[in-house]
Amino acid sequence: MDWLHLLVLSLIQGVTEFIPVSSSAHLILPSQLLGWPDQGQAFDVAVHVGTLMAVVLAFRQQIAAIVSGWLGHVLQRRASPESRMGWMIILATVPAAVAGLVFESLIEQYTRSMLVIGTTTIVFGLVLWWADVNGSRDADMSRMTWRHALLIGLAQMLALIPGTSRSGITMTAALMLGFDRKSAASFSFLLSIPLILAAGSLKTVHLIEQGDGAHWGDMAWGIGLSFVSAFLCIKLFLAALDRIGMLPYVIYRLILGTFLLFVAL
Numbered sequence: 001m002d003w004l005h006l007l008v009l010s011l012i013q014g015v016t017e018f019i020p021v022s023s024s025a026h027l028i029l030p031s032q033l034l035g036w037p038d039q040g041q042a043f044d045v046a047v048h049v050g051t052l053m054a055v056v057l058a059f060r061q062q063i064a065a066i067v068s069g070w071l072g073h074v075l076q077r078r079a080s081p082e083s084r085m086g087w088m089i090i091l092a093t094v095p096a097a098v099a100g101l102v103f104e105s106l107i108e109q110y111t112r113s114m115l116v117i118g119t120t121t122i123v124f125g126l127v128l129w130w131a132d133v134n135g136s137r138d139a140d141m142s143r144m145t146w147r148h149a150l151l152i153g154l155a156q157m158l159a160l161i162p163g164t165s166r167s168g169i170t171m172t173a174a175l176m177l178g179f180d181r182k183s184a185a186s187f188s189f190l191l192s193i194p195l196i197l198a199a200g201s202l203k204t205v206h207l208i209e210q211g212d213g214a215h216w217g218d219m220a221w222g223i224g225l226s227f228v229s230a231f232l233c234i235k236l237f238l239a240a241l242d243r244i245g246m247l248p249y250v251i252y253r254l255i256l257g258t259f260l261l262f263v264a265l
Contacts (some may be wrong), residue, residue, distance in 0.1 A: 001039065001218045005030070009039055011224045013047035014229025017196075018055065018189060019129055019237055020168030020249045021256075025117045028162055032114055035261070046219035048200045049225030055189050055196075058234045062190065081142065085190075090145060092153030094193045096166075099157045100199075111161050118260030120163030125253030128172045132246040135175035142160045148177050156191065163257075166192065168249075181241045189234065 009027065016023035027044075030036045056063060069082025110116075155173035159166035167188045170173070174184030 001043065001215065005039065006043075006218055006221055007225065009043070010047055010050070010225035011229050012052060013222075014054070014226035014231075015233050017051040017226075017230055018167050018192065020125075020165050020171055021253060022117075022121065022163050022165035022168065022232045025121060025163040025165075028112055028117065029040050029114075029120050029260075038187055042215065042219055045203045046222035047226040048196050048203070050223040051230040052193065052200065053223070053227045054195045054230035054234060055192055058231060059186070061192060062186075063193070066260075085141070085144070087116075087189055088146065088149035089194065091146065092149040092156065092191055095150075096156040096159065096195060097198060100160055104162065107160050114260045114264040116161065117163035118257045118264055120161055120257075121253050121260065124158075124164050124168060124172070124256035125250045125257065128168055128175075128246050129250040131175035132181070132250075133171045136178040137175065137180040139178045139183065140180060141150065141187055144179075144183075144187070145230050148174075148179075151177065152187065153192070156195075166195070171246075175246075181245065182238060185238060185241060 008030065012026045012030075013023055016026045021028075031038060065082045066086045068083075069080040070086030071080040072080065073083035073086075152170050152173045155169050156166060158164050158169050170188040170191055171181075171184045174187055175181070179187070
């Protein structure tokens with residue numbers, strides 16, 4: 001892979017995976033706008049591994065507590081707030097996982113156009129702005145219920161459409177349900193872990209089945225660059241979230257969506 005392509009695609013994945021602007025849309029755009037060749041499944045797996053490592057490192061303490069609590073509940077029937085959070089993450093993951101398995105081919109066939117991406121970028125950007133302005137923001141993660149987790153999980157299904165943004169739609173749903181910004185973002189980040197792991201595993205299986213050659217040097221650079229950029233992005237996003245809110249990301253989405261519609265039409 002060309003070094004410029006490798007650098008740009010790795011940074012795009014790392015920077016956009018966890019902020020509400022849609023990483024899948026940004027990874028599609030270089031090939032459609034610039035005519036770049038498809039980077040291939042092996043590289044997609046690599047950059048997803050990098051972002052997975054970043055979110056695990058950033059939330060290592062919470063993850064360790066949740067996994068320990070969940071295992072304690074499964075093995076010893078010892079319930080705790082951490083085990084409850086583990087079950088809610090699983091519940092919120094199921095809808096998108098099932099929808100992805102059922103509708104993957106249809107989504108790949110009909111939704112990867114600039115017209116669709118531009119439309120969803122604008123529409124869900126406006127919905128995010130509405131939720132940020134009108135949400136009560138008076139609940140933290142300790143007040144999350146099974147109903148909240150399920151509703152956020154159902155909203156996450158929409159992220160299968162490019163341009164929606166998985167992090168954006170889950171934060172939007174959490175804000176609508178009254179959660180504060182940091183709790184909405186934290187739950188969204190934790191919720192990304194099983195989905196990134198599942199998506200990466202499926203792509204790895206497909207890669208093995210197809211027998212495509214993997215360029216290990218490109219993959220190693222992809223992992224490293226996406227890891228560093230994603231980790232920094234998570235830290236900066238959470239640090240600035242209460243101060244700047246969601247408006248800068250909404251404005252960016254409106255500008256990007258309008259440009260894409262202009263190009264598409």
